[in-house]
Structure formats: structure tokens, C-alpha cells
Amino acid sequence: ITGESGAGKELIARIIHNLSDRRDNPFVSVNCAAIPEALLESELFGYEKGAFTGATRQHIGKFERASKGSIFLDEIGDLSLGLQAKLLRVLQDKEIEHLGGTKPLKVDMRLVSATNKDLNAAVADGRFRDDLLYRVRVFEINVPPLRERKNDIPLLADHFLKKYSRALGKKFKGISSSATRFFLNYAWPGNVREMENLIQRAIILEEDSAITEETIAELVYEGGDRIKREEIKAKDRIEKIKAMEEKKLIMDALTQTRWKRTDAAACLGISRKSLFNKMKKYGLQN
Numbered sequence: 001i002t003g004e005s006g007a008g009k010e011l012i013a014r015i016i017h018n019l020s021d022r023r024d025n026p027f028v029s030v031n032c033a034a035i036p037e038a039l040l041e042s043e044l045f046g047y048e049k050g051a052f053t054g055a056t057r058q059h060i061g062k063f064e065r066a067s068k069g070s071i072f073l074d075e076i077g078d079l080s081l082g083l084q085a086k087l088l089r090v091l092q093d094k095e096i097e098h099l100g101g102t103k104p105l106k107v108d109m110r111l112v113s114a115t116n117k118d119l120n121a122a123v124a125d126g127r128f129r130d131d132l133l134y135r136v137r138v139f140e141i142n143v144p145p146l147r148e149r150k151n152d153i154p155l156l157a158d159h160f161l162k163k164y165s166r167a168l169g170k171k172f173k174g175i176s177s178s179a180t181r182f183f184l185n186y187a188w189p190g191n192v193r194e195m196e197n198l199i200q201r202a203i204i205l206e207e208d209s210a211i212t213e214e215t216i217a218e219l220v221y222e223g224g225d226r227i228k229r230e231e232i233k234a235k236d237r238i239e240k241i242k243a244m245e246e247k248k249l250i251m252d253a254l255t256q257t258r259w260k261r262t263d264a265a266a267c268l269g270i271s272r273k274s275l276f277n278k279m280k281k282y283g284l285q286n
Contacts, residue, residue: 001114003143006193009114012143016112017070025069028062028109033075041083042099051100063096066109076136077128079119088132111136146188146195153183156192160199161211168203178213186220240260247282250275254284 010029016026035043042051046061051215062071073079080085090096095104113136122128147155158173165172175183188194197218199211202238206215251266257263265275279285 001112001141003114003116004145004191005116006191007041007116007145008192009073009142011192012141013070013114017072017110018177020070020110022069022110026066027070029072029166030062030208033078034205037080040079041086044083045086045096045099048101051098055067055100058098060094061098063090063107063109063181067107068109070112073113073216075115075117076113077115077119077122081127081129082133084129088129088135091135092269098274101188145187145283152165153195154180156195157183157199159183160196161203162201163202171201172203172206173210175198175211176208176213179216180212182213182216206266246278247284250278250282250284251253254279 001012003009013029014027017023018062024169029043031037042059042061044062046064047055049055049058058114073087077281094107095103096107097104119133119137123130123133146156157180161175183195197210198216201219202211202215205219206212208215228238249262253264253267254261257267261275261279262272265272268275270278
């Protein structure tokens with residue numbers, strides 16, 4: 001499953017599992033980018049007691065837990081080359097071996113993987129094994145970013161509103177039309193994950209009977225977008241100050257030359273035509 005971060009790749013993986021004949025067995029999710037490499041191998045394969053310092057008991061790994069069900073490896077493009085080789089052996093042989101163990105264990109799980117990286121480019125750069133890519137790319141689903149799925153936005157917003165209203169014990173009539181328009185026009189750099197987080201926070205803060213645009217906008221702009229908004233405001237202020245100063249300089253030059261435009265333009269170091277346009281801009285016609 002490919003797509004930007006937060007686009008809903010894990011949701012697609014869960015749907016695949018829930019619609020399959022494995023649905024009554026475990027769905028195990030692993031974020032390969034979130035677990036340090038030194039721990040990821042033991043989390044995936046498990047280990048025996050005494051396999052390393054601190055291994056005081058046997059630990060069942062994610063592959064074994066997912067047996068008869070599905071395992072979802074999110075951000076598979078972040079796996080080290082060493083772990084890629086071990087994953088390839090698991091897919092080929094349907095066997096794993098605990099760290100510190102000597103006995104191979106059969107596993108029967110469906111692998112669903114996801115990435116926000118270009119794995120073709122990673123293969124070309126030597127960062128991802130081409131043989132593993134052939135193994136995991138049996139069937140590819142691309143999840144478009146939320147900004148390209150306008151029809152999904154109101155449905156997702158309503159879903160998250162109901163979900164977190166129940167969880168937080170609050171009642172809302174819905175989302176205001178202006179807030180919905182905001183959602184439709186917003187770029188959603190964080191995709192579905194950002195929307196879920198945003199609505200959850202809005203439910204906590206909202207004092208009206210519906211989620212309003214004011215609450216949503218305040219939450220959006222309190223982060224990076226707020227900085228951008230402040231930068232725009234600062235640029236506007238600077239432009240206004242520059243315009244005021246320019247108008248004052250033109251007024252001074254016109255006063256000194258008794259409104260002789262050719263002389264005033266010479267004083268300012270601009271052409272007569274430029275002076276005329278600026279006088280028109282600032283309403284300085286006599």
C-alpha cells in the first residue's frame with residue numbers, strides 16, 4: 001500500500017484483513033520506522049530466555065503472534081538491509097527463528113506492507129532489495145492524499161465527530177457549513193491523521209452546538225500555518241510602512257518643487273511617468 005504519511009494506509013490494511021477469511025484471527029501492526037533497529041528484530045522474530053542481557057524470559061515476536069492472521073508492516077522502506085534479507089527468508093520459507101533459538105517455527109500469516117517512499121528509487125540507490133520488492137509488491141494499492149479526495153472529506157469529518165463525541169461524552173449537532181468549506185479548501189498536509197487529531201481537539205475546545213470554522217482555524221493556525229499567517233501579516237505591515245514612507249517622500253519632493261512633476265521626478269531619481277503613476281496610486285492629484 002503506497003501513499004503519503006497519514007493518508008490512511010493502515011485503515012486499508014485493516015479492511016483487507018476484515019474482509020478476508022483470516023478476519024477471526026489476529027491483525028498485528030508494526031511501524032518499522034518507530035521502533036529502533038536494535039529492538040525491531042527481536043520484536044518481529046521474538047527471542048529465547050538468555051538470548052541477550054536482559055532476556056529473562058521467552059518473548060513471542062510479531063510474526064508468531066500474527067500466525068493464521070495478518071501482519072501489517074508500515075513504512076517497510078525503513079527496514080535495514082539486514083532485516084530485509086531476514087524478512088525475505090520468512091516470506092520464502094514461511095519460517096522464523098527466535099533470537100537465541102535453534103528450532104525453526106512455521107508461520108502462516110498474510111503480509112500487508114506500506115510505505116510513503118519511492119521503493120523503485122530506493123532499489124536503484126541500493127537501499128532496498130529488489131528481490132524483496134518483487135515479493136511484497138504482488139498487488140499494489142495507492143492511497144491518494146486527502147486533498148485529492150474531496151468527496152471523502154465530509155464523510156471522514158462526520159465519522160471522527162461521532163467517534164470522539166461518544167468517547168468524550170459531548171453532543172454536537174454536526175459541523176457548521178463554514179467549517180466544512182474550510183475542510184474542503186484546506187490542503188491537509190497531514191492527511192487523514194491530521195483531520196482525526198484536529199476534530200478530536202476541536203470537540204474538546206468547542207463551546208458551540210456545532211464545530212465552527214473559528215475553532216478549526218484557530219487550531220490549524222496555532223502550528224506551522226499560524227507562523228505562515230503571521231509572516232503574511234508581517235509582510236503586509238512592511239508593505240504598508242514602505243508605502244507610507246514613499247508617499248511622504250513624494251509629497252516632500254512635490255512641495256519643494258512647487259508641484260513641478262519633472263523637477264520632483266528628478267529629485268526622486270525616477271521618471272516623470274513613474275512619478276505620475278505613484279501620484280495616482282496615492283491619490284496625490286492637484
